[in-house]
Amino acid sequence: MADFDYDLFVIGGGSGGVRAARVAAATGARVALAEDSRMGGTCVIRGCVPKKLMVFASAYREGFADARAYGWDVTEGDFDWARFSGTLNAELDRLEGVYRKLLQGSKVEIFDLRARLADPHTVALSDGRSVTAKHILVATGGHPVRPDLPNAHLGMVSDDIFHMARLPRSILIVGGGYIACEFACILNGLGVEVTQFYRGAQILRGFDDEARGLIADMMQERGVALHLGTNIVEMAAATADHMDLPTEERMGAPADAPPAATSGATSGPIWVKGSNGLEGVYDAVLFATGRAPNTRDMGLEEAGVQIGRRGEIVVDQYSQTSVPSVYAIGDVTNRVNLTPVAIREGMAFVETVFRGNLTPVDHELIPSAVFTQPEFGTVGLSEEEAREREPVEIYCTSFRPMQSAFAGRPDRVLMKLVVSKATRRVLGCHIVAPQAGEMIQLAGIAVKMGATKEDFDRTVAVHPTMAEELVTMKSPVRTA
Incomplete structure (x- = not known):
């Protein structure tokens, strides 16, 4: 050496x-x-x-x-x-x-x-x-990748979000992956009027269908204007003519909205026409279309x-x-x-x-979280992936959690186990709930160890919690 x-x-x-x-x-x-x-x-x-x-x-x-x-x-x-x-x-x-x-x-x-x-x-x-x-x-x-689209330089990418001089009053987020959805929830929570375009049929492609459907519903319930099957057709710096669009067509910032000074994007309102025919003027556009x-x-x-x-x-x-x-x-x-x-x-x-111990990287059964609101924690196979591999049983429940129900909010959570019929192993665990990332870390240990549905059943519930549902679901809601 x-x-x-x-x-x-x-x-x-x-x-x-x-x-x-x-x-x-x-x-x-x-x-x-x-x-x-x-x-x-x-x-x-x-x-x-x-x-x-x-x-x-x-x-x-x-x-x-x-x-x-x-x-x-x-x-x-x-x-x-x-x-x-x-x-x-x-x-x-x-x-x-x-x-x-x-x-x-x-x-x-x-x-x-x-x-x-x-x-x-x-x-x-x-x-x-x-x-x-x-x-x-x-x-x-x-x-982050900026799409090949005329005037795409007017929009931001995810790196730019952290360098904004001020919050925009309205923003169009383009994309349906975890980055797009997380920032849609974040900015909506901070008081920004959020519109989201995604060209696919449902956000969070590749994740469990039932879980991502609930997240989409909850995002819209909280005020995110989500347009599926929609992409940008045209975009340009907004002109006075664009500002005269009827309110219901603009979907964006009021005419007197101050420009959102941002890093990596042109300051000032941006006019966008979607493939669904809707036009809007926004303080900012964020492209979350891949990396x-x-x-x-x-x-x-x-x-x-x-x-x-x-x-x-x-x-x-x-x-x-x-x-x-x-x-x-x-x-x-x-x-x-x-x-x-x-x-x-x-x-x-x-x-x-450096230690002479051949160690392959283990990429199996990696738990992860999507920090939408509510959060999404997941480990293992989705229901759709599992059904393609072997016969499975699906244990699932969705309910209003105690904390938000008492406050009068319509929030729902989801707890789901995907179980092999042959081995009884839990092949996948999916949680949509506040603090789902914290819960899936611990559930991930059990799934990684090869826990069976009966192992979950033998575990005493911690009551009253949302997570207790993971060990109290006794009958499958469907089999495939």
Whole structure:
């Protein structure tokens, strides 16, 4: 290894890259890491963390009404975006500092520079220097994709949301995946008039049909104007003629609405015509229409690294690319694009390469959550996926939870188990409810261990809770 400057060079300072660098350094390896943006990557800086803080902020609007229903004498004030975003940015600065201290404490050398492959063992830095490494780990993540549409530059992408100077009074969100739905709920909760276009028949494609149907219903109940089977036909900067549209046709900001100053989008109202014939003028448009791996201009293909049709780095079960010295983890591989998965992939890489213990990455039965309102927690197979594989029994219940029912809200929750008829194993668990993310983490342990429906049945319920329904459903609602 002495023939190289480093034993490991990591390109990318997100959660996966930082964890891999630190764990590798703990083995005694000489490690360096390059990041040309902020340390912490998508999750910490422009994804999971700021988004979840926005979820918390947006939930207080209903909380005020609920408090009054429970006897508290409280008044609802206005949301101060500037105050919140200032605190948010201070928290992100703090977390970035934590990441840097962790790397420094692990004796990982940091390069605040862009890095690309020059050859299988050489990394070229943007300041003109080159360094060599026995192993190179690419963990550059992904980026939001702007659609190929005339005047698409007028709209924002998810990275821009956190840099808005002020909240728009109205917004059109284009997309039906978890990012689109989460921000629709967040902004609606913060008082923004939200319209959502999705070209598909139902939001959250790929998730359990019954669960995503309930979420769509609840989003509309809370005030999100959801238009399914709809896409943008035209968009342009709004003119005086657009402002004269009848109110019922505009679906957007009033004529006197101030422009929403945003980063990454042209300031000022935007006129949009949908494929359903409706026209609207909005303070802002957010495209949440997918993400792509950060592989462009990385020198990967020139070095011999195979790139897939979606721009992802192709890797084997050990995260090794077609070039033996180059590995890749996280969203840049487009396997399971979740932060905890990237971290697990980084740790498996270190175990394989630096500890000599061949460790394939386990992508089976990964619990996850969608932070809509209500939340959606899921692990394992959807009902639709399970039915295609084997005969199953479906245990499901939907009801009004005690807390919101007392407050007079129409919210409903859903608890669902997908069970194999042959083995009795719980193949999937799906929860739509407040704090579903917290519940699915624990349910995920049972499903991962191979728990049967009878194991759930033997577990005593915690009463009164929403989650007790997971262990009290005795008869299947249907079989397939």
